[in-house]
Every structure is written in C-alpha cells, then in structure tokens.
Amino acid sequence: MNAIPTFAGPPLVGLNLHLLNDPVGLFTRAQRRYGDLVELDLGAAGPLYGVFHPDGVKQVLLRGRRTHRALLRELLGGGLFTSPSGEDWLRRRRLSQPVFTQDRLSRMLPLLLRSVDETVHRRWRPGLRVDAAAEMKRLTVAMMVDATFGPDTGVDRALARRALGYLLPYVDQQLFTLLTPPRSWPTLRNRHFRAARSALRGIIAEAVRERRAGGTDEPTFLNGLLEGRSATGGPEFTDEELVDEVLSIFIAGTETTGTALTWALHLLSTHPAAADALRAEVAARIGTRTPTPDDLSRLHWPRAIVQEAVRLYPPAWALRRVMDEPLELGGATVPAGSPLIVSSYVTHRHPGLWTDPEDFVPSRWLPSAPEPPRFAYFPFGAGAHQCAGKMFALLQGELLLTRLAQEFTTLPTTRAPVRTSATIALSPVPTPELLLVAAPIREEECL
Ligand code: HEM
Structure with missing residues (x-):
C-alpha cells in the first residue's frame, strides 16, 4: 500500500x-x-x-x-x-425539478433579454469606463429577480436587489474572515444583515401568497417551485420551505454567475483575438437581430468563452x-x-x-x-449535487456576450495584473475596469 x-x-x-x-x-x-x-x-x-x-x-x-x-x-x-x-435534500431536489427544465429556460429568454438590453443598450455607451464586477453583479441580480418573480408582479424589485446585494457580502465575511464580532451582537453590520434578510424573506413570502391566490403561468422559478407536486406526485413545498428555496436559488445563483461573467468580460478585453472570433460568429449567424433560443443554439463562441472563463476561474x-x-x-x-x-x-x-x-x-x-x-x-460540480442552475447560468452568459458583440468591443483600462480572491466565489482583485468601444455589427458584415 x-x-x-x-x-x-x-x-x-x-x-x-x-x-x-x-x-x-x-x-x-x-x-x-x-x-x-x-x-x-x-x-x-x-x-x-x-x-x-x-x-x-x-x-x-x-x-x-x-x-x-x-x-x-x-x-x-x-x-x-x-x-x-440526505432525505430532506433529496425531497427538495425532486420537488425543484420543474424549475430548471429546458422548456422553462427557453421561454424565459425574453425575460432575461430585458435586463441584458437594459445594460447593453441603455446603461452602456461608447467611451464609458465600467467596473465589470459592479455591472455584472447588478445585471445578474436583476436577471435573478425577474426570472424568479416575473416582470409584472407587485414585487418591490429595488428593495429585493438592495437586500440581496447586502446578504452576499455579509455571508462572505462570516465564512471567510477570521475575527468577526459574534452574530448576536447588535453591530451595524449584524443589524443590516438581519434587516436585509427579513426584507427579502418578506418579499418572497408575499410573492408566494400572491401566486397561491391565483397567479400567472409565466415560466418563472417561483412558478416552477409551485409546480413541484404535479411533476413528482409527492407532497409539495410548504410556504416556509418555498421562501427558503427561493433564497437558496438567489444565493447559489447570483454571486457565482456574476463573478463568472466578470471574468469572461475581463478575459475578452485582454484577448482581442477571442473577441474578434466572437464578433465574427455573431455577425455571420445572427447579425443585428434579437437572439432567439434557435439562434443561441447555432452560436458556439459565446458558450465557449464562458466555459473557458469558468475553467480558469471557477467561481465554486x-x-x-x-x-x-x-x-x-x-x-x-x-x-x-x-x-x-x-x-x-x-x-x-x-x-x-x-x-x-x-x-x-x-x-x-x-x-x-x-x-x-x-x-x-x-465548474458546476458533478454527481447528485451538480449545479441545478447550470443551464440557466450558461444561458445568461450566452445572451450577454451575444448582445455585447453586436454593439461593443472592450479594452482594459490598465495593464495592472488581476489576482484572485477566494471567498464564497473566486473574484478578481482589483475589480477589472473596461473601456467600451463602439463596434456595432453592420448589415454588410452579415452573411
Ligand atoms: C457560473 C455560475 C454557477 C456556478 C459556477 C455554479 C456552481 C455550482 C456548484 C459547483 C455546485 C455544487 C455544489 C456542491 O456540490 O456542493 C452548485 C450547486 C447549486 N447551484 Fe450552482 N452555480 C452557478 C450558477 C447557479 C445558478 C444561476 C443557480 C440558480 C438559478 C444555481 C443553483 C444551484 C443550486 C440550487 C445548487 C445546489 C444543488 C444541490 O445541492 O442539489 N447555480 N452550483
């Protein structure tokens, strides 16, 4: 031996x-x-x-x-x-199956495009310098909130985004800082955390109540969680469990995707040949039109770039x-x-x-x-616990890179090396700043 x-x-x-x-x-x-x-x-x-x-x-x-x-x-x-x-996890995993089906993701595309286009077409303009991490955090939280609740519910999206934006850094700090004051102490951070958590739980609980009272059949995560019973025949989630599940999806799916996309943007800005290949493929296959699920399935570079970004910098x-x-x-x-x-x-x-x-x-x-x-x-784990949101995360990346390639190329604003910081996700430090350069695809470039 x-x-x-x-x-x-x-x-x-x-x-x-x-x-x-x-x-x-x-x-x-x-x-x-x-x-x-x-x-x-x-x-x-x-x-x-x-x-x-x-x-x-x-x-x-x-x-x-x-x-x-x-x-x-x-x-x-x-x-x-x-x-x-264990048993409880297995029951939850089975009840969550309807949330992440391919059909639901395809139908979700217009919902996700809303946030992507709000970023690429309205927030971004040529010559702007952007903090890639802040932009990607903002975008992934917005996509997550829309994907969970749908666009037309009475959910206070701004509050949900703020609360979520507060929870994640706090959890990071609790997990990865050696000396933090006990959580029971009434420090400002501890009080903010509890307020953010209870605001978010309240928002989710209200959305659950609304949806149970008669909601829509939109392809949202919340609707998927509520369909758990019909899909599996087992007992469905209680309201309390539903709040936990939505929170769990928020936590598992925002920081991870946000950092993955931050790295992808950083790598694109420092590897112009890859950016050119992406742009050429988008121009040839879909030109300037709004991508459909079919379009995305015919593009290879957007997914390849995300896959390579999470090879080098796997968030988990x-x-x-x-x-x-x-x-x-x-x-x-x-x-x-x-x-x-x-x-x-x-x-x-x-x-x-x-x-x-x-x-x-x-x-x-x-x-x-x-x-x-x-x-x-x-990068998404393997076996029984393999990431439930893998296809959703890839779809978010594909959409963003496709829309980006239709409008801009990006350049790094400094040559300073970017290091990794390993907390709940593997983040770039310092956070990469990008210069947005206009490079709209023109009709004559399209095949
Ligand atoms: C690039 C983005 C992402 C990466 C790299 C990633 C990575 C992972 C990894 C490695 C695991 C396995 C954890 C383990 O084995 O203990 C996991 C689990 C999980 N992920 Fe993701 N994830 C991403 C995005 C998402 C998104 C967008 C969602 C939800 C919409 C999500 C939901 C989940 C859930 C619910 C689990 C727990 C699965 C289980 O234990 O049964 N993830 N993720």
Missing part, C-alpha cells in the same frame, strides 16, 4: 492560516509539490485530504456526502443549496465531502469519514491534463475540439 504524502505546517496551527489567507494558492502548491492525493496538516483540527486527479474527483463527487452547511443554514435557511446530503473553486467508506486511489487509502476536498481551480489547471493549462483558449470548447478527460472539468 502506498503512503499518502503530507503537506505539513507548524505544530497545532498546521496550515490553517494559509487555508484562510490563500486557500487556492495552498491547494495549488499541494498538488504541484506532492501530487494528486495529499494530506494537508490542519494541526489540532486534524487532516484534510486534497484529491486532485479526475479519478479521485469522480469517486469523491459521486460517492461522497456533503456535510458542511451549518453556518449557511443558520444565515440563510434550509433550501436546496444549503442542505446537507473547491467542494468538501466526506465518504462513508475508505477512498482507494493509486494504491493509497484514505480512511472512511475523513474530510475530503476537490478543487476545480487546481484540477482545471493540472499540467498533466490540459494543453496550455494557464492560457485562455476558448477554442478548446468548440464542437470540433477533443473533449477533456471526464472529471477534469467540473
């Missing part, structure tokens, strides 16, 4: 400070120095096993249990995203699991019950798995390119 190499730290504290300060750097060093299965010494907290090879990732994600959700549940309630593996950069049986890998055995971590960031840049792993090469995702090894690429 092979021994598992140990990445050791100082006695008692082990590698905990590195884990808090720069977890992505720590996992990358662990893989590069010690290989694809590493014991990370967390001092008094015991070992954590890093699993970086696709064969190991497969076992961990298909057979492992998700456990660590206590703080998220305390802060945000018990929806799908915050639930540990690591996933934790526990296995009830030992993990056997490359002749070594990790004992049952040990905490395991897989990191998409590390595996997506594994030099043994990818050609030019550190480079932005969206063409590797075109239909003519060879597929990467299975479980070498998992």
Whole structure:
C-alpha cells in the first residue's frame, strides 16, 4: 500500500492560516509539490485530504456526502443549496425539478433579454469606463429577480436587489474572515444583515401568497417551485420551505454567475483575438437581430468563452465531502469519514491534463475540439449535487456576450495584473475596469 504524502505546517496551527489567507494558492502548491492525493496538516483540527486527479474527483463527487452547511443554514435557511446530503435534500431536489427544465429556460429568454438590453443598450455607451464586477453583479441580480418573480408582479424589485446585494457580502465575511464580532451582537453590520434578510424573506413570502391566490403561468422559478407536486406526485413545498428555496436559488445563483461573467468580460478585453472570433460568429449567424433560443443554439463562441472563463476561474473553486467508506486511489487509502476536498481551480489547471493549462483558449470548447478527460472539468460540480442552475447560468452568459458583440468591443483600462480572491466565489482583485468601444455589427458584415 502506498503512503499518502503530507503537506505539513507548524505544530497545532498546521496550515490553517494559509487555508484562510490563500486557500487556492495552498491547494495549488499541494498538488504541484506532492501530487494528486495529499494530506494537508490542519494541526489540532486534524487532516484534510486534497484529491486532485479526475479519478479521485469522480469517486469523491459521486460517492461522497456533503456535510458542511451549518453556518449557511443558520444565515440563510434550509433550501436546496444549503442542505446537507440526505432525505430532506433529496425531497427538495425532486420537488425543484420543474424549475430548471429546458422548456422553462427557453421561454424565459425574453425575460432575461430585458435586463441584458437594459445594460447593453441603455446603461452602456461608447467611451464609458465600467467596473465589470459592479455591472455584472447588478445585471445578474436583476436577471435573478425577474426570472424568479416575473416582470409584472407587485414585487418591490429595488428593495429585493438592495437586500440581496447586502446578504452576499455579509455571508462572505462570516465564512471567510477570521475575527468577526459574534452574530448576536447588535453591530451595524449584524443589524443590516438581519434587516436585509427579513426584507427579502418578506418579499418572497408575499410573492408566494400572491401566486397561491391565483397567479400567472409565466415560466418563472417561483412558478416552477409551485409546480413541484404535479411533476413528482409527492407532497409539495410548504410556504416556509418555498421562501427558503427561493433564497437558496438567489444565493447559489447570483454571486457565482456574476463573478463568472466578470471574468469572461475581463478575459475578452485582454484577448482581442477571442473577441474578434466572437464578433465574427455573431455577425455571420445572427447579425443585428434579437437572439432567439434557435439562434443561441447555432452560436458556439459565446458558450465557449464562458466555459473557458469558468475553467480558469471557477467561481465554486473547491467542494468538501466526506465518504462513508475508505477512498482507494493509486494504491493509497484514505480512511472512511475523513474530510475530503476537490478543487476545480487546481484540477482545471493540472499540467498533466490540459494543453496550455494557464492560457485562455476558448477554442478548446468548440464542437470540433477533443473533449477533456471526464472529471477534469467540473465548474458546476458533478454527481447528485451538480449545479441545478447550470443551464440557466450558461444561458445568461450566452445572451450577454451575444448582445455585447453586436454593439461593443472592450479594452482594459490598465495593464495592472488581476489576482484572485477566494471567498464564497473566486473574484478578481482589483475589480477589472473596461473601456467600451463602439463596434456595432453592420448589415454588410452579415452573411
Ligand atoms: C457560473 C455560475 C454557477 C456556478 C459556477 C455554479 C456552481 C455550482 C456548484 C459547483 C455546485 C455544487 C455544489 C456542491 O456540490 O456542493 C452548485 C450547486 C447549486 N447551484 Fe450552482 N452555480 C452557478 C450558477 C447557479 C445558478 C444561476 C443557480 C440558480 C438559478 C444555481 C443553483 C444551484 C443550486 C440550487 C445548487 C445546489 C444543488 C444541490 O445541492 O442539489 N447555480 N452550483
């Protein structure tokens, strides 16, 4: 039997400070120095096993249990995203099936276009410098609110956006800052958080009441959640559970997509050849018209750019699991019950798995390119907990990039390097600023 190499730290504290300060750097060093299965010494907290090879990732994600959700549940309630593996999670996952069907997403397209066009056609103009992260946060929150409630309900959208904009940074801070005042203390932050959470829960509860009293059949997430029973035959969500589920979708789906699109815009602005290829394809296939679901399915570059952005910068950069049986890998055995971590960031840049792993090469995702090894690429997770909103997130990215390519190219305003900051999502620091340059597609360019 092979021994598992140990990445050791100082006695008692082990590698905990590195884990808090720069977890992505720590996992990358662990893989590069010690290989694809590493014991990370967390001092008094015991070992954590890093699993970086696709064969190991497969076992961990298909057979492992998700456990660590206590703080998220305390802060945000018990929806799908915050639930540990088990019966309750499974029931919620089944009841949520109707939310994310392909048919619902296709019918949602006009709703999403509203926010995209509000950004690209009304907020943006040639010569404007924009903070990519702020713009993408604004856009993804707006799309999420519309997709959840629909355009014509009495929901206070501005309040919903503000409250959501407050919740996420607070959760980040609670999860990733070493010394924060206890949540029970009446600090300004704690009070703001509680006010934002209760405002958002109130808005959702009101929308649920309205919808139960007789709503529309629009293809919204809320309507999908309410259809849970008819689709599965099981008992439906209670009103309280519905509030948790909507909140869970908000939390799982805004920061992740917002950062993914921020990276995509940053990478496009620094890789003009990719921006040209995107523009040429959009010009040739759909020209200047408003994209339909059919149009989007005939475009390859928008999706390839998003896929490559989340290869290099996967918002959900690591996933934790526990296995009830030992993990056997490359002749070594990790004992049952040990905490395991897989990191998409590390595996997506594994030099043994990818050609030019550190480079932005969206063409590797075109239909003519060879597929990467299975479980070498998992920005949306894999197995039972695989991201429920994956197709929705890709659709948002495709729409934005298509609309952008019809109007603008983007340039970075500085050559300063952009680093990653690993909190609830993997964000760029400093936040990239972009210059919008007019480049409208002209009729004569279209085939
Ligand atoms: C680029 C954007 C996104 C990325 C990278 C992403 C990534 C992920 C990942 C890695 C997981 C698995 C978590 C785990 O295994 O513990 C996950 C789960 C989840 N995601 Fe996403 N996500 C994105 C967008 C979205 C959106 C837009 C929604 C909703 C509209 C969403 C809803 C969910 C939900 C509900 C879960 C929990 C699934 C479960 O545990 O059964 N995500 N996401």
